[in-house]
Structures are given as C-alpha cells and as structure tokens.
Amino acid sequence: MQNNIVWHQATVTRERREQMNKHRAKLLWFTGLSGSGKSTLAHALEEELYQRGCRTYVFDGDNVRHGLCGDLGFSDADRTENIRRIAEMAKLFVDAGVISLTAFISPFREDRDRARGLFPHGDFIEVFVDCPLEVCESRDVKGLYKKARAGEIKDFTGISSPYEPPSKPEITIKTADREVADCVNEIISSLELRGVIANRVV
Numbered sequence: 001m002q003n004n005i006v007w008h009q010a011t012v013t014r015e016r017r018e019q020m021n022k023h024r025a026k027l028l029w030f031t032g033l034s035g036s037g038k039s040t041l042a043h044a045l046e047e048e049l050y051q052r053g054c055r056t057y058v059f060d061g062d063n064v065r066h067g068l069c070g071d072l073g074f075s076d077a078d079r080t081e082n083i084r085r086i087a088e089m090a091k092l093f094v095d096a097g098v099i100s101l102t103a104f105i106s107p108f109r110e111d112r113d114r115a116r117g118l119f120p121h122g123d124f125i126e127v128f129v130d131c132p133l134e135v136c137e138s139r140d141v142k143g144l145y146k147k148a149r150a151g152e153i154k155d156f157t158g159i160s161s162p163y164e165p166p167s168k169p170e171i172t173i174k175t176a177d178r179e180v181a182d183c184v185n186e187i188i189s190s191l192e193l194r195g196v197i198a199n200r201v202v
Ligand SMILES: Nc1ncnc2c1ncn2[C@@H]1O[C@H](COP(=O)(O)OS(=O)(=O)O)[C@@H](OP(=O)(O)O)[C@H]1O
Pocket: 033, 034, 035, 039, 061, 065, 074, 078, 079, 080, 082, 083, 103, 104, 105, 106, 107, 142, 144, 153, 154, 155, 156, 157, 161
C-alpha cells in the first residue's frame, strides 16, 4: 500500500522548531474512564502551558469524533482505528513542534502501546487519569452512565466494555477528591522534571 512513496526531508526540522519555541515537543496521552477528568485536565493543563508561551494543541472527542473519526463507533475494532488515527495525527503535531495532548478513553493497552511505538523513546508520555468507576458514574457528566445502566447504550466502557489500565504510565493522576488545579500542578512539575518546559520562576 505504501509502495513508491518517498518521505520528503524538510529543512525546517522538528529540532529547529523546538529551538524557536523554546520548549520540547511531546505527546501527553491521557487515558481513563469516561468522566475520570481527561478533558478537564488536558484543557486546564493546556491553559497553563499557553500562559507560559508554549505551543499546544488538545485532541479530544469534540474535534476528532465529529470529523476525522466521524465514521467510527464504539466496537473494539472502531476504537482501535480511532486510536490509530489520533496517534498518527498527534505524531505530525509533535513533528511540528507542538506539545500535543490527547484525551481519549483509549481503553485497550495494545492500542496505546502501538501509539507509543510511533514515537521516539521519551516523547510519548502516558497520563493515567485514575478515578474509580463509582466516582465517574456519580459524576455522570453527560448522563451516559445512566443510559448505559439502562441498556440504552451498548459497549459502554466500564459497564459493558472493558477498560485496561496502563501497566507503566509515566504519570498517574488520581482525580477523586482532588482539585483540578492541584492535579495540573502535579503534571506541570513532572514536565519540568523531564525538561519538557522550563522550571517556574518563583
Ligand atoms: N459506548 C461508549 N463507550 C464509551 N464512551 C462513549 C460510548 N458512547 C459514547 N461515548 C462518549 O464518547 C466518548 C469516548 O470516545 P473516545 O474516542 O475517547 O473513545 S475510545 O478511546 O475510542 O474508546 C466519551 O467521552 P468522555 O466522557 O469524554 O470520555 C463518551 O462521552
């Protein structure tokens, strides 16, 4: 399928873009149950990074499942394809020098590991948004758990479709009984430690 396709070597490389941006490009891959806090944290973190002058972009259901992945549902195969497309897109954004954040349930370990495999070592930072199902269900941000329990939505993650937690995530953030700002600070500190962004001036 990829016969006779030759990659064109850009003169404006990722390294040059990173120098201009004054920060490294990385992919922060948020994974967790529906309602665990992926979107909230990804956007709050993006806000903080933006205020520090970083180039960022958040991929989540709103800008992906309506367009690029609008043809996909929630069967295992469709979720796998969803994650494959998102990972390939995020790879291009990282190449463009952007700190990219993805907020998808991405329930299957194999799919996340395949996504990780697209990136040089250290560039794929898996963020496990760890929140018990009972808490996610009590939040029921979109009323979907109620529908899933009533059998109105099939293959719902955590209820009638599996979620495989990461075995070795770079970052684990527990969101039950914690302030969003507290969680964001923890991720920021981890990014500073990894040299992705400069330390805060206090
Ligand atoms: N069957 C089923 N299972 C899980 N989630 C469902 C389902 N149907 C719709 N939704 C809504 O779609 C959002 C999950 O989409 P994702 O693209 O993140 O899913 S996946 O990574 O491909 O598994 C998820 O959004 P979040 O709540 O933000 O996680 C749900 O609102």
